[in-house]
Amino acid sequence: MDEQGEVKVKNPWHRPAVIFLTVFIVLGIIIMVSISVVQNKPLVKKYKYGIVLDAGSSHTSVYIYEWPAEKENNTGMVQQLHTCNVKGKGISSYSADPDGAGKSLHECMMEAKNKIPANRHSETPVYLGATAGMRLLMMENEAASEKVLASVEDSLKTYPFSYQGARIISGQEEGAFGWITVNYLSKNLNKPTGTLGALDLGGASTQITFVPQQEIETNDNSIDFRLYGNDYHLYTHSFLCYGKDQALKLSMSLKLESTHIADKTKPIELRDPCFHPGYNFTKIAQSFFDTPCINGVNLPTGIISHVGLGNWSQCQQSIRKVFNITYCAYSKCSFNGVFQPSVDGKFGAFSAFFFVMDFLNLTSDSLDGTKQRLAKYCSTPWKEIVEQYPQIKQKYLSEYCFSGTYILTLLEDGYSFTSDNWKDIRFIKKIGDSDAGWTLGYMLNLTNMIPAEAQDTPLMPYGGYITFMLLFTLLILVLLLMVFIYFRRSTRQAQKDII
Structure with a gap:
């Protein structure tokens, strides 16, 4: 009796073409998953930091600011990260003991050291601005004021930051930077809408700053800024001794x-x-x-x-x-013969304006x-x-x-x-998480001198990423379809061979 030979059917999965397509598909899926993970991973934001010390007449505060390394219209997006109030009185009270002025800053500067990442210490600028208290000391005893400033300078240089200077800022600067702060925090600087006027009251001086509707009749009361691509012509005046x-x-x-x-x-x-x-x-x-x-x-x-x-x-x-209103050499004055345009628009009143009126519960009354x-x-x-x-x-x-x-x-x-425009005054302490005051405006202005860094970017643009994923998915589907068709034909052929 003749033996019927066995018919061996080759497994279609073992064919070279099928193996190649399968490997290609698996690799494609792995590549797609990998690209998706890399593309959508959270980006590590790069921040820069700055420290501004507000050496006021009654106390000193240390403000730490941070902003993304990229800039918007050549102005850094600055936010307040931390604030520390120095124990004791202002640095002007150390006229008889200048060394004590520098030592008083130690505790707050150590806080700053701990708050700012160590890898950013060497590039973090430190500025100290002394206001009306030191202006008065300069008037009274210039030698003593210089010794106090030298003391804080020597102290600030001992910390691992980039010391940029300690100086007495003018009343005009104090008023103007306060105006920048309230308008920056209120998001008015990059909008075509009107700006807020700024009213600042300290222990030794008071400042008023706003964009006037009429011509400023004296250069002593004007200052210009360019922020977020816009130019601002401000009226500002600081009254020393009227804090x-x-x-x-x-x-x-x-x-x-x-x-x-x-x-x-x-x-x-x-x-x-x-x-x-x-x-x-x-x-x-x-x-x-x-x-x-x-x-x-x-x-x-x-x-x-x-x-x-x-x-x-x-x-x-x-x-x-205490206000002398008996004379005015201009079309309009506030007091003491100082020119002032009409107070038009809305105003933000901060520092002692807020603290006093808030205590008295008078921040929203007529x-x-x-x-x-x-x-x-x-x-x-x-x-x-x-x-x-x-x-x-x-x-x-x-x-x-x-x-x-x-x-x-x-x-x-x-x-x-x-009584008609009293309601236009808003007494404010903070806007968002940042204190109203001149220091943020000072830091904001100074960021124009700090070079920007390149931002970490995704692997590819969002539109390109979506297009790539769609095309690659379509390719894999086509390959899967080809494998399915090839496998089906191979199976049918094997069944014919058996018959």
């Missing part, structure tokens, strides 16, 4: 000058309508009025018995005397309502005020009646705000 602390001394010195002293052997009684009824403290005249802001005033020496009366209307009348509530607050007995705010030091607590009345009088009588 709230110095204004208090000015006002009290004028009251003392007019006080009748019957017996010079007894303490001088200063009856003050700007302090609460029941307030009664003794002060040493010479130490309290030791400031270059008080010139030509015949002040008594010795002990002063400071007695509060709590009469708001009399308080405002006494404050008005002008008339502000006056009424201030009058009620000032007439509140001192004992009740102390009981109501036990956590606040009595020195600061006692001055809120004066400070609130001074702010209202400065804005209304000094800058000519009225």
Whole structure:
């Protein structure tokens, strides 16, 4: 009997063409997955950092800013990362101990060292700007002010940052950079809409800055900036000695000058309508009025018995005397003969403007309502005020009646705000996560001098990535279809061979 030979059918998966296509498809899938992972991985953002020290009259604050290494219209996108308040008074208080000024910065500068990545330390610029407190010290004792600045300079050079200088900035700069800050934070600089005016109040000076609707009649009150491709022509003025602390001394010195002293052997009684009824403290005249802001005033020496009366209307009348409005050589003035255009548009009021009015809960009231509530607050007995705010030091607590009345009088009588545009003033502490003040504007302006870095970019543009993935997917589908057709034909052929 003849043996029927076995028919061996070759497995179509073992054919070279099928093996090649299968390997190609698997590799294609691996490539697609790999490209997708690389393309869509989170990009590591590169940041630059800057440190600005605000050496004010009453204290020093250290601000740390960060911004992406890329720029927008040649201006870095700066944000506040961290702030640290230096313990103690401002650096101008170290005139008798200059070395102490530099040492006082150590704790906050160490915080900055820890906050900023170590690989960025050497390229992080550090700037110290001293304001009105140091301007006054410069007027009073230039040698002492230079020693204080030398002390902070020596101190800042010991840290691993790029020290760029410590200097006394002008009042004009302080006002202008404050204007940049509030408009940057409000996102007005890269829009065609109107800008915010800036109102800044410190302990020793106050600044007003805005884009006027009329011509600026004196170059002393103008400054120009170019930011985000736009040019800005600003009116700005800084009134030295008209911060709230110095204004208090000015006002009290004028009251003392007019006080009748019957017996010079007894303490001088200063009856003050700007302090609460029941307030009664003794002060040493010479130490309290030791400031270059008080010139030509015949002040008594010795002990002063400071007695509060709590009469708001009399308080405002006494404050008005610190503003000289008797002459003006221009078409329009604020006070002390200083040119000022009409205050048009909206304004952001920050620093002491905010802190005082926020404490008094007067940040959103009308002008008339502000006056009424201030009058009620000032007439509140001192004992009740102390009981109501036990956590606040009595020195600061006692001055809120004066400070609130001074702010209202400065804005209304000094800058000519009225009940009609009072609502255009917005009292602000922060916008977003950044403090309103001159330091951010200063840092923002300085970033124009800091070179940009190339941004990390995806493997390919988004449109190209989508096109590539679609074409590659289509190719794999075509290959799969070819494998399927080839496999099907091979199977049919094998079945015919068996039959």
